[in-house]
Amino acid sequence: MTDSSATAPKPAPLTPDLCVIGAGRAGLALASAAAAFGVPTVLIARDGMSGAGRNAGGLPSGALIAAAAQVRALREASRFGIAAGEPQVNFAQVHDHMARVAAALAPNASAERFTALGVKVITGEARFRDRNSVLVGDQVIKARRFAVATGSRPAIPAIVGLEELAILSEDSIATLTRCPDRLIVLGGEPAAIALAQAMQRLGSVVTIVAAQGLLPGEDPEAVGLIRRALLREGVTLHEETKVLRAETAAKGRVRLVLAGEPEHIVEGTHLLVTAREPDLAALDLELGGITSDAAGITVSTGLRTSNRRVYAIGACAGGAPGGLQAPHVADHHASLVLRRALFRQPARLGAAVIPRIVQSDPALASVGLTEAQARAKSPAINVLRWPYAESDKAQAERKTEGFVKLVTDKKGRILGVTIAGAQAAELILPWSMAIQKGFDVKEMAGFVMPSPAFSEISARAATSFFAPLAAKPGLRRLIGFLRRFG
Numbered sequence: 001m002t003d004s005s006a007t008a009p010k011p012a013p014l015t016p017d018l019c020v021i022g023a024g025r026a027g028l029a030l031a032s033a034a035a036a037f038g039v040p041t042v043l044i045a046r047d048g049m050s051g052a053g054r055n056a057g058g059l060p061s062g063a064l065i066a067a068a069a070q071v072r073a074l075r076e077a078s079r080f081g082i083a084a085g086e087p088q089v090n091f092a093q094v095h096d097h098m099a100r101v102a103a104a105l106a107p108n109a110s111a112e113r114f115t116a117l118g119v120k121v122i123t124g125e126a127r128f129r130d131r132n133s134v135l136v137g138d139q140v141i142k143a144r145r146f147a148v149a150t151g152s153r154p155a156i157p158a159i160v161g162l163e164e165l166a167i168l169s170e171d172s173i174a175t176l177t178r179c180p181d182r183l184i185v186l187g188g189e190p191a192a193i194a195l196a197q198a199m200q201r202l203g204s205v206v207t208i209v210a211a212q213g214l215l216p217g218e219d220p221e222a223v224g225l226i227r228r229a230l231l232r233e234g235v236t237l238h239e240e241t242k243v244l245r246a247e248t249a250a251k252g253r254v255r256l257v258l259a260g261e262p263e264h265i266v267e268g269t270h271l272l273v274t275a276r277e278p279d280l281a282a283l284d285l286e287l288g289g290i291t292s293d294a295a296g297i298t299v300s301t302g303l304r305t306s307n308r309r310v311y312a313i314g315a316c317a318g319g320a321p322g323g324l325q326a327p328h329v330a331d332h333h334a335s336l337v338l339r340r341a342l343f344r345q346p347a348r349l350g351a352a353v354i355p356r357i358v359q360s361d362p363a364l365a366s367v368g369l370t371e372a373q374a375r376a377k378s379p380a381i382n383v384l385r386w387p388y389a390e391s392d393k394a395q396a397e398r399k400t401e402g403f404v405k406l407v408t409d410k411k412g413r414i415l416g417v418t419i420a421g422a423q424a425a426e427l428i429l430p431w432s433m434a435i436q437k438g439f440d441v442k443e444m445a446g447f448v449m450p451s452p453a454f455s456e457i458s459a460r461a462a463t464s465f466f467a468p469l470a471a472k473p474g475l476r477r478l479i480g481f482l483r484r485f486g
Contacts, residue, residue: 010138014120016040018342019134019143021126021283023049026314026330027149028109033338035117042141043119044126044134046150049111059105060174061195063098065359068198072361079398089203091179098174128288131307145309145341148283148290148297149334152315155277157186161246165254168272170195179203180270184256187274188214188239193226194359195272200235207236207266209256214239215358219370222420225401226360238266246271278316293318301348302340303333311337329354352416353436355428362402365424367432368416374407381415382408384441386461388421393452397422404461406431412440412465423454430458441465 016039020031023045031043070087077084107113111121124136133142154169156162168176170191181204185196188210200206208214208230214237215223230237242259249255254271258264278296285291289307291298296318303311313333332354339345358364374381388394388402402421408414417431434444441462449459 011140013133013140013142014042015142015144016042016120017144018042018147019141019145020044020147020149021134022046022149022151022314022316023109024149024151024314024330025327026151026334027147028114029331029334030147030149030313030337031114031119032117033334034342035114035119037338037342038118039342041119042122042143043114044122044124044136044141045111046123046125048123049109049114049121059102060098061170061191061198062359063101064094064173064202065194065198067094067097068201069361071201076398089179091202092177094179094202095174095177102174125282127282127284128290129284130287131289132309134288143309145311146288147337147341148280148305148310148312148316149314149330150279150283150316152276153279154273155275156273157243157275159243159246162273165246165248165271168270170274170276173272180268181205182253182268183207183270183272184209184254184266184268185272185274186243186256188212188216189274190215190356190358190360192272192274193230195274196235197230197233197360199272200230200233205234207238207268209238209241209243209258209266211240211242215364217370218356218358218364218366219405219418219420220372221403221405222364222366222418225362225403225420226358226364229360229362229401238264276315278318280316301350303337303349304340311341313337326357328357350436353432355425355432357425357428359425362399362421363424364418364420365428366416366418367428368414368435369407370416370418371405371407374415378409380410382406382410382412382465384408384461384464386457386464388454388457390460391452391454391457393454393456394422396452404457406441406461406465408441408465412442414439414441414444419458421454421457427454427458430455 018034018039019042020027021044023043031041034041071089074084074087114121122136122139126134126136129135133140154171179202183199183204183206185192185206185208193214196206196208214227238258244257244259247255249267253267253269256266258266280292288310290310291306296316297305297312299305299312299317303313303317305312314330336347336349339347352368355365355367371383384406386404389400394400399422405418407416414435419427445462445465449455
């Protein structure tokens with residue numbers, strides 16, 4: 001009897017204008033946008049279109065953080081004269097909340113939706129056959145342009161014994177139906193900070209072990225604000241401490257041995273590792289003439305790889321300026337490649353205009369240079385600062401912890417902005433636009449900001465640029481004249 005599968009003809013090669021490899025945030029954004037413009041597009045989803053592209057990492061974290069924020073609000077209700085009592089957290093229902101959020105957004109990443117848009121969806125593992133084609137099973141795709149958007153995956157740091165332990169990640173934390181009794185969070189990056197604070201609020205006893213410290217590279221004053229908030233809420237911190245080894249303790253607990261004299265032991269029931277690495281396995285990038293390293297695929301400021309037919313977007317584009325792994329970065333990459341690859345418009349990626357966000361409480365958002373980075377380039381800078389405590393809105397909502405810090409050159413050109421406090425992610429938007437469009441702080445001071453609103457803090461920080469002018473004799477005489485006769 002003849003095996004029909006062995007003699008079945010191979011499918012004819014597909015020749016779309018664009019082939020997107022990966023169904024994560026960046027890949028979905030690019031494929032849907034290209035299809036909307038009528039561009040023949042193939043989307044390769046390694047694990048199928050089950051909504052994983054939007055459910056992994058950021059979405060469960062965001063839902064968990066939102067649930068934890070409600071716990072915080074109930075605990076602080078008495079400050080407004082409202083007796084709410086200690087919240088009772090049902091973690092199984094918190095898990096259901098995360099699942100419902102994921103389910104509500106799953107249709108946006110479904111095969112049916114993308115097929116309806118005109119995208120050819122292929123399920124399977126993609127690998128480059130040569131510089132001009134990709135293979136998925138027996139299917140060959142010869143596209144005019146390729147975009148690698150395979151994202152990132154959880155990474156295990158090089159610590160002795162760590163690979164032998166059961167480890168939680170950003171992706172797997174959504175599977176928990178019981179709150180960990182004692183959670184160790186290994187890492188000091190934004191995801192580690194936000195998840196540690198959320199889990200502490202939901203009932204876990206949390207310890208952060210951050211070998212490089214909290215949020216390295218961000219403004220120390222803003223980081224100090226977050227550090228104090230974590231300590232105030234009961235989180236234990238071990239910063240700038242080397243982890244010597246990881247072990248399994250009694251009753252299945254996990255143990256980290258920290259360097260010191262003597263060595264320090266940290267034990268917990270669960271271990272969360274937030275480190276991530278580019279997901280490039282099985283792609284055979286070398287056959288495609290694509291250069292990569294431990295940080296990811298090396299790209300130009302236009303996100304083009306060493307193979308001019310191929311772009312890399314999202315978290316797998318490790319050589320991109322900024323090196324950020326965040327949903328808004330993935331969307332920005334997709335938009336840039338759409339303009340460059342399909343419409344031949346000039347578009348370049350610049351780290352200076354990409355906001356950096358920490359979903360902590362108080363929140364942190366920044367764009368451009370920090371004060372330390374600006375001073376390293378030139379000592380001739382201005383630092384303008386305005387506290388949340390002087391805002392009517394902040395006082396009314398009892399969210400007075402925080403500040404807006406602007407760094408400019410002597411002429412008022414904006415070099416960087418750091419916002420630590422409530423709604424920081426929303427407040428950073430006009431400053432990101434200002435840096436991108438080349439507005440100076442004097443122009444920003446002229447904008448009418450709504451009040452009462454948190455945005456008035458930004459307006460006051462910008463207006464403080466003019467404060468030194470009040471010391472000039474001529475201006476003082478004019479002010480005195482206006483007071484007498486105005």
